[in-house]
Amino acid sequence: MKYNLGSIVVMKKGHPCGENAWEIVRMGVDIKLKCCKCGRTIMMDRIEFERKLKKVVEDEK
Numbered sequence: 001m002k003y004n005l006g007s008i009v010v011m012k013k014g015h016p017c018g019e020n021a022w023e024i025v026r027m028g029v030d031i032k033l034k035c036c037k038c039g040r041t042i043m044m045d046r047i048e049f050e051r052k053l054k055k056v057v058e059d060e061k
């Protein structure tokens with residue numbers, strides 16, 4: 001799956017706030033995701049991210 005900085009992604013498990021759309025706000029060794037509804041951010045390493053990734057919704061840029 002292809003994803004970039006600014007991509008909106010759907011994970012296998014949503015955020016407790018009820019939303020399951022995340023924006024990729026940082027990409028490095030770790031990936032930082034921002035919840036599209038409440039704005040909370042989470043970090044995970046790339047391997048974990050790819051395991052939990054369900055689909056890439058869109059590329060914003």
Ligand SMILES: [Zn+2]
Pocket residue numbers: 015016017018019035036037038039040
């Ligand atoms: Zn949230």
